[in-house]
Amino acid sequence: MRTTHTLKPEPSDSRCVPRLDDPVTVGGLRLRNRLYRTPLLECAGTDSETADTLRSELEPAAAAGAGLVCQGATVVRGEGGCAAPGMTRVHDDEFVAGLAPVPDAVEAHGGRVFAQLEHGGLRSMEVWHAGYRSAHPDLDQLAVSDPPLPLRAADRLGLLDVSPRVLSTDAVYDLAADFGRAAGRLADAGYHGVHVAGANMGIVQQFLSPFYNRRSDEFADGGRFLEVLYDEVRERTDAPLIAKLPAETRAPPGIRRHLSADDCVALCERAAEIGFDAVAPVSGSVFWDMHIVRGEYPERAWADDRFQAGYADAFGSRWRAKLVSLANRVQARRASFEPAWNADLCRRVRERVDVPVMLEGGVRERERIDRLLGDACDLVGMGRPFYAEPRLPARLLDDPDAAVVCENCNNCAVPQAAGVDGVCRTPEVLAERGRLAREGAYETSEED
Structure with missing residues (x-):
């Protein structure tokens, strides 16, 4: 199944340039404005409390005015594939039906x-998390092809466990069908659309990337997996389908096979031709x-005594955790913050x-944001700032001079490797959020 899109170009008259609070249509679905919360790790798990946890995480953004809220990565299979602790699985019909209060709560606002x-494929916990590997010794690792040399070297050094099952052609079709079945379950539960995680080193990126994909069958063309995945979703739901797609322009020196910016543009063109209803191009690396x-560099998070046992469990020992911390420090020097880097x-x-x-x-x-809309993009999303300000949209939509309180310190993200929730723990940031809250900055007309 293929879809023809009709998205009219923005008028050249500057008075008609879209604003953040203007509505926009994605795949026939009207969003009330162009601000969205990007997928984050909600650490909601897969149990009787999941719906309540997801609702508490996602509802504040909708109540504060976000047009679109993206629930973070949900795994399409019942075993394996989790890239971090606490990820939610959506392989079971009854469980997913029980998530209906989440879209109900968002839609109510x-x-x-x-x-x-x-x-996750080769980014999954069964590859990098020592404690998880020990508890699940027989769990298959899924790979697009034989792992590339840097991952095999890390395996020999004992930093990773790289012993995957390379997917056969039939198994690739089965995996795409699992994406389709998951999309159908979520649509039946009331979710308004589906977001395919095609970047951040998950298995979809591994199909797309020449660093990982060295197959000799039809899926040697990584875009072929997007086609099959799209068709599997469309067999089950006509809900809007969007994809995050990668450029690997920040790959380390010496990695010759990777996706260039030109490759990313071509992938986005192909996704649109296939029928995807929107694309989110992002630049990154071949590694997580x-x-x-x-x-x-999140120094406070690495030094926090509360997380040391979790780091040791994740990386195999306290000294290995310190090695990961050192690598993190080195990476931070190459990955300095750039405003609107995509x-x-x-x-x-x-x-x-x-x-x-x-x-x-x-x-x-x-x-x-006002400068980017109608020029570089049609919608603008934020992720980590929502950890600091769950009701951030209220400020951004109301104040043309608003800026987030997030300091890009990343102390919210690293503890997630230890199984801890992603929340802001930076005292100065929390103090500023408190000040803004006392001044009523997060209130909306809906709640006045």
């Missing part, structure tokens, strides 16, 4: 919620490193596709 579908969350890439894509382009990564001020 006028927002819409998409769920991000994921499988600081280029995903650019900013400061803007140029998104602008190139927007010139070539007729579907909405979603920009995320390093957007922190309303004034910058």
